[in-house]
Amino acid sequence: MNTRIDTDRDTDCVIVGGGPAGLMLGLLLARRGLDVTVVEKHADFLRDFRGDTIHPSTQELLGELGLLDEFLARPHADMSRVTLSWHGTELTLADFSRLPTTRKVMTFMPQWDFLDLLADAAGRHPGFRLLRSTRIDQVIRDEGRVVGVTGTRPEGAVELRTRLVVDASGRDSELRAAAGLRPTGVAAAMDVLWFRLPKRAEETYPFVQAGAGMIITIDRGDFFQIAHVIPSGSWTGSDADVMRMRERLLRISPRLGAAAADVTSADVHLLRVRLERLRRWYVDGLLCIGDSAHAMSPAGGVGINLAIQDAVATARILGPVLQRGTPRPVDLRRVQRRRTWPMLVTQAVQRLMQKPLLTTSSPGAPLPRPLQMLRDHRALTRITGRFVGLGAQPERL
Numbered sequence: 448m449n450t451r452i453d454t455d456r457d458t459d460c461v462i463v464g465g466g467p468a469g470l471m472l473g474l475l476l477a478r479r480g481l482d483v484t485v486v487e488k489h490a491d492f493l494r495d496f497r498g499d500t501i502h503p504s505t506q507e508l509l510g511e512l513g514l515l516d517e518f519l520a521r522p523h524a525d526m527s528r529v530t531l532s533w534h535g536t537e538l539t540l541a542d543f544s545r546l547p548t549t550r551k552v553m554t555f556m557p558q559w560d561f562l563d564l565l566a567d568a569a570g571r572h573p574g575f576r577l578l579r580s581t582r583i584d585q586v587i588r589d590e591g592r593v594v595g596v597t598g599t600r601p602e603g604a605v606e607l608r609t610r611l612v613v614d615a616s617g618r619d620s621e622l623r624a625a626a627g628l629r630p631t632g633v634a635a636a637m638d639v640l641w642f643r644l645p646k647r648a649e650e651t652y653p654f655v656q657a658g659a660g661m662i663i664t665i666d667r668g669d670f671f672q673i674a675h676v677i678p679s680g681s682w683t684g685s686d687a688d689v690m691r692m693r694e695r696l697l698r699i700s701p702r703l704g705a706a707a708a709d710v711t712s713a714d715v716h717l718l719r720v721r722l723e724r725l726r727r728w729y730v731d732g733l734l735c736i737g738d739s740a741h742a743m744s745p746a747g748g749v750g751i752n753l754a755i756q757d758a759v760a761t762a763r764i765l766g767p768v769l770q771r772g773t774p775r776p777v778d779l780r781r782v783q784r785r786r787t788w789p790m791l792v793t794q795a796v797q798r799l800m801q802k803p804l805l806t807t808s809s810p811g812a813p814l815p816r817p818l819q820m821l822r823d824h825r826a827l828t829r830i831t832g833r834f835v836g837l838g839a840q841p842e843r844l
């Protein structure tokens with residue numbers, strides 16, 4: 448039997464997924480005085496496999512929300528330029544120093560800290576509620592319209608009724624499938640191997656090391672989080688794969704390769720990259736945003752920004768509608784229309800980046816053409832900085 452949670456309080460909006468898109472939307476709707484429930488299947492936000500990049504445009508939003516000081520009080524590291532070491536030659540991929548934003552830096556913050564910040568800020572509004580350890584997998588329909596969701600939590604089954612369901616449960620969304628929405632895929636040529644390396648005091652690595660494959664190193668204070676990009680489908684976790692990985696790491700970065708000599712397949716997580724999108728982001732009563740509407744690749748580190756910008760556009764378009772009544776499909780379509788082209792442009796650029804990310808060459812070989820252009824024309828690095836730092840279509844509150 449289902450347990451109705453707070454039967455006396457059916458919410459204005461149920462948001463499934465407490466990632467960047469879901470929590471930002473929850474915060475923005477709660478600020479408008481709406482009753483919002485965000486449902487997250489995990490008990491906490493402590494997961495490794497999430498991007499750590501908080502873009503200048505997202506920091507601008509935090510400023511508008513009065514949360515910038517709180518954000519900067521959490522552990523973080525700033526980067527004013529994204530640099531690449533290509534067989535030891537340093538060059539700039541993206542320069543944020545001329546952005547029209549208060550903070551002209553990309554900030555690295557473990558995503559659990561960032562999500563905690565959003566959840567804390569949202570929790571200060573009386574209409575906000577976060578249900579953790581609650582997995583939603585079905586929609587409730589009434590005469591064809593989605594009017595709620597059902598799922599499970601440790602205490603038993605749960606049912607939530609609402610005027611609008613927003614699915615922000617990411618690229619593997621079960622709810623999207625339950626609503627009858629199926630993404631179409633665009634080939635992703637790469638996967639990512641993800642593992643930790645211990646860090647000695649004062650030890651550093653370039654952020655991106657490439658030339659004979661690619662390694663991204665995120666400094667998490669007391670350890671390094673390593674992302675190693677490989678051709679898609681090339682990892683089975685066998686001993687031979689681990690050997691090949693160690694050889695590649697040694698070629699790309701002898702020092703990091705040596706530090707990874709003891710890494711075993713049990714230490715390595717394979718993150719499959721997908722580039723997908725829904726043709727239609729909504730059905731009557733339910734809207735998908737963030738990775739649920741368009742799964743992003745890690746290329747360029749822009750998926751979180753896009754998810755946040757979806758949330759901002761959704762709150763701006765649907766907030767007033769929810770304050771007046773029940774959103775209709777035409778209202779949901781306005782959100783999709785607003786956010787489709789930035790998503791299409793971003794996915795197209797991510798597709799173009801796949802080849803350079805996987806390129807291997809011997810030391811001394813000429814730089815690939817796009818990298819030569821970035822090296823020779825500094826102005827281009829400001830354009831890439833704008834694209835990464837602000838996104839194709841920045842959103843304001």
Ligand SMILES: Cc1cc2nc3c(=O)[nH]c(=O)nc-3n(C[C@H](O)[C@H](O)[C@H](O)COP(=O)(O)OP(=O)(O)OC[C@H]3O[C@@H](n4cnc5c(N)ncnc54)[C@H](O)[C@@H]3O)c2cc1C
Nearest residue numbers: 464466467468488498583616617737738745748749750751
């Ligand atoms: C390997 C890899 C690295 C990446 N690195 C970066 C990066 O550095 N920078 C960047 O900007 N982007 C990066 N991305 C892309 C980025 O992670 C996504 O675009 C972004 O997280 C999307 O945010 P979201 O809120 O839409 O979804 P998600 O972040 O996926 O959040 C979805 C939330 O929903 C919850 N959930 C799922 N199912 C249910 C359910 N049934 N019921 C309740 N809750 C549920 C999940 O637990 C999760 O908390 C990377 C992607 C990959 C694959």
